[in-house]
Amino acid sequence: MRFRSTSWMHFSPLYVSDSFDAVSAFFVSNPEATLCPIVDRTGKPVGFVSLQAFQRLISNPFGYALNQKKGVAGIMDRNPLVMALSEDAATVFGSIRDKSDLLTNGLILIHEDGVYAGCLNALGVFHALTEIHASMLTDLQAEIEERERAERKIRQLADTDPLTQILNRRAFVREVQSLVEQGAPFMCALVDLDRFKPLNDRYGHAIGDRVLKVLASRLSEMEGCQFACRLGGDEFAFVLGGDGALALDMAAHAQSALLSPIETELGLVSVGASIGLAAFPQDAADETSLMYAADKAMIRIKSEGGGIAAFDRRQDMSDMGAEEFDKTIIGAVKDNRFQPAVQPILDLRTHMIAGYEVLARWPDSGFSRQPSPKQFMPAVERLGLIDSFFWSMLNQALRWLPDGTSFLSFNVSPSQLTSHEFADNFLNALRRHGIPPERIELEITENVLFRNIDTSKQVLGKIVGAGVSLALDDFGTGYSSLSLLEELPFNKVKLDKSLLGKKSDSGVLPKVLTGSLKMCREMNLISCAEGVETSWQLEQLATRNCDLIQGYLIGRAVLCKEMTAPDLNVRAG
Known part of the structure; x- marks a missing residue:
């Protein structure tokens, strides 16, 4: 002035x-x-x-x-x-x-x-x-505010994941440490996406980055999920206030949000999510141990096929390392140590065994307790070994299949249906073994939407055109099964065992199951109920004109090499 x-x-x-x-x-x-x-x-x-x-x-x-x-x-x-x-x-x-x-x-x-x-x-x-003093104070205040903005920006850049714009590992660890110091109970949740790597490898980083951004946004906006964080790669984390049933319920909502399909330039894609939970202070007393416990729970549930698991000290602290497990899986696929087992499927109309579903087993794993398919199949998929694994299972089972009219049903990974070569390789395998296509059935789940639906339709159309049957597996567990029945040439629906429920006081099957059976009849689809374990369930299904059933009541899966009665066309006792 x-x-x-x-x-x-x-x-x-x-x-x-x-x-x-x-x-x-x-x-x-x-x-x-x-x-x-x-x-x-x-x-x-x-x-x-x-x-x-x-x-x-x-x-x-x-x-x-x-x-x-x-x-x-x-x-x-x-x-x-x-x-x-x-x-x-x-x-x-x-x-x-x-x-x-x-x-x-x-x-x-x-x-x-x-x-x-x-x-x-x-x-x-x-x-x-x-x-003059007022002007100086104004200038000083402006300078202070500018410095504070710059400091906030620096802190934000230091604490933010550059791709998803949510917290990074450094910031998340600091927030968890602060919560530990406050002493109030909370749960730490670690998330590992399922099927993300093949999506990223097949469709490129642009699609993969789009998926990561959308999932990060969903976590950060979800009520109850605090300090949503991307730890790195396809791993996320968040904090749930309190503990017990409420926290588990919020974790289930978070998983549901992660599983919802994502719109991309290639159409809808979806991934799975394995979530491990650890509670403070019950499971750990500091941030490092707490995150380690949540990670162990996540690894366990991921090996079992995905889902949500709370930390269990007895199980999680005694498991072998994930890296060692992966190495063992690679060797087992290379040496064809995985073997096919078959579970009978009963025709309720004739009371004859109509066919068998082929299931994978690992009888000579070298572990004290044999890993289940829910434990080793996710690793096979994640390691990119599903093609070698499938053709080994197929060839072993086809060599075993005796003469007759009964069918064999094989589960197919959605990733295989994105290859146009799959149909030719599959049909060539049937010809080499002299198996009529009419005796073979392929089961796929609605996760086929994870891949390119148009390519899947072309691949399956060629296989079905040769005479192979197509079944929609795990019907009733997802969100798009009905639309898939219109999209793909299914002739059978396998009703998930969760639809059976338990015997109620009214002595009737759940309405969702009876409605599904009615839908199958109206759409001229063969119905097959999975997980039948009681005679009451069998009687109820027979009364409602269910076509086929399978489950422990009919028979457990037995290794093909141990089957003593090769004739599949036998009457159920």
């Missing part, structure tokens, strides 16, 4: 030759003046008489009389504070350490040529200082 911008005023100056009476007349004529400027004959300031000094001179009864004979030269201060109108007031005031005279008397202002221009009285100085 320049002095010309202050509230300065022009007071007519006095000359050195003027009398004492002239000074008195000046202050009477200019009551707002706090000093009387004195100039020489050229108009340049040479001194001043302050109002305070003048009042002291006339403060006693004889003051006026004693000083009346004195001229201006005898009472003036010859060291005036003189500033040019063009000077910066903030710089000038800042250079004056003691501002008491300024705030008492004010100062004299001059033009660029040094000629008197006016005065800035004491009140004007005060207002100028106030304005």
Whole structure:
């Protein structure tokens, strides 16, 4: 702020030759003046008489009389504070350490040529200082805010995953540590996506990144999920407040959100999600141990086919390492140590064994407890070994299949249906073994939507056209089964065992199951109920015209090499 911008005023100056009476007349004529400027004959300031000094001179009864004979030269201060109108007031005031005279008397202002221009009285100085201080405070506040914004941005960049814009591992660990220090119960959840790697490899990083961004957004927006974080790759984490059933319910909602299909430029795609939970302080007392416990639970449930698992010290701390397990899987596929087993399927219309479903077993795994398909199949898929695994199972089972009319049913991975070569390789395998296509059935789940539906339709259409039957497996467990029945050439629906429920007081099957059976009849689809374990279930299904059933009641899966009765066309006892 320049002095010309202050509230300065022009007071007519006095000359050195003027009398004492002239000074008195000046202050009477200019009551707002706090000093009387004195100039020489050229108009340049040479001194001043302050109002305070003048009042002291006339403060006693004889003051006026004693000083009346004195001229201006005898009472003036010859060291005036003189500033040019063009000077910066903030710089000038800042250079004056003691501002008491300024705030008492004010100062004299001059033009660029040094000629008197006016005065800035004491009140004007005060207002100028106030304005300068306010401006300085505003600038300082703006600078502080800018620095804070910059610091926040730096912290955000340091704490944020660059792809998904949610917290990164560093920030998540800090938040979990803070919660541990507070001491209130909570649960730590670690998420590993299922089937993400093949999606990323097949369709490219653009689709993979799109999936990661959408899933991150869903987690961050979900009520109850705190501190949503991307740990790295296809791994996420979040915190659930409290513990027990409520936390498990929130975890189930989170998993459901992750499983929902995602719109991409290639159409709808979906992935699975394995979630491991660990509770503070029951499972661990610090953030490192807590995340480790959640990770162990996640690895366990992922090996079992996916889902949600809470940390169990007895199970999770005794499992072998995931890396060692993967190495063992690779060797087992290479050496054809996985073997086919067959489970009978009963025709309720003829009470004959109509066929068998081929299931994979690992009888010589070398472990004290043989891994189940829910444990080893996800690893086979994740490691990209599903093709070698499938053709080994197919060839072993086809070599075993005896003469007759009963069928064999094989489960097919959705990833295989994205290859146009699959149909030719499959049909060539049937020809090599001399097996009519009519004796073979392929089962697929609605996860086929995870891949390109158009390619899947072409591949399956060629196989079905050769005479192979197509069954929709696990009907009733997903969200798009009905639309799939319209999209693909199915002739059979396998009703998931979850639809059977338990025997109720009313002694009837669940309405969803009876409705599904009715739908199959109306759509001319063969119905097959899985998981039948009681005679009551068998009777109820027979009454409602279910076509086929399988489950422990009919028979457990037996290794093909251990089958003693090769004839499949036998009547069920």
